Amino acid sequence: MNDLLTDRLAVHPLTAGEAERVVAADRGPDTAWAPDYPAEGERTGARMFLKACAAVGDPHPFGGYEIRLRAGGLAIGGIGFHGPPDAEGAVEIGYGLAESARGHGYAAEALRAVVEHARSLGVRHVRGNTTHDNVPSQRVMLAAGLVQVRTDEELVHYELTLS
Template identity: 70%
Template sequence: MNDLLTGRLIIRPLTAADAETIVADDAGSHPDWAPDYPAPGERIGARMFLKACAAIGDPQPFGNYEIRLREHGTAIGGIGFHGGPDENGAVEVGYGLAESARGQGYAREALAAVVELARTHGAAAVLADTTHDNVPSQRVLLAAGLELVRQDDELQYYRLAL
């Protein structure tokens, strides 16, 4: 799987070796990582990716990706799928950015790229969720074309038909 390129980002497919490094190393311990990368969410995603690799092999294109700045290659976050398409052809996405990279439109740009990737690989819909108090994430999802379809006591659920 090749890198996805956007105007400002490189969306790089995660490898098992990358995931192991993310799980094991301290934030900012690599010269090509933002000082506050990886955040706890990236570590969770890397662990999920390693479990998927152990169970089914490399899950690409419906795996995990590292978000890097094109300008100098610095890793600032992660984005990925929670598995391949379900019985209805829907894929679920999750993403996170280092705090230092938030508020600059990077999450919206990365999400648009993986939505297009899902479309290209035959997914029928993209799903995502976020907490009620995560207004920035809600804005990212809406900007990417997802619509709020339901909510419960903990989460808001979004969907985009492809």
């Protein structure tokens, strides 16, 4: 599977080996990572990806991706699906960026690329959520076209209908 390319980013489908290095925070000799990558959120996402690999084999195209800068290939975050589409044709997404990469619009740019990829795969709805106090993540989802659909005691829920 090829990288999803945007103007500034390459959203790279993780391999099991890459995910194992992210979980171990072991960049290896041929890997370019931001100094504060991976954060715990990216390590959690890589663990989820590895669990999916163990259960079903490679879960792509509905697996985990690494967010890399196109110029230089520096890994700055992670994004991915929490599994294949459900009975309603909906997928849930999650993402995170290294602290040093925040505030440049990279998360929204990567999320837009993943949303368009989901659209090309026939997904009907993209869903995401975040805590009430995570205003930057709320802004990312809004910037990528998701709309707030509900709140509960813990989370703010967003969705984008694709078809």
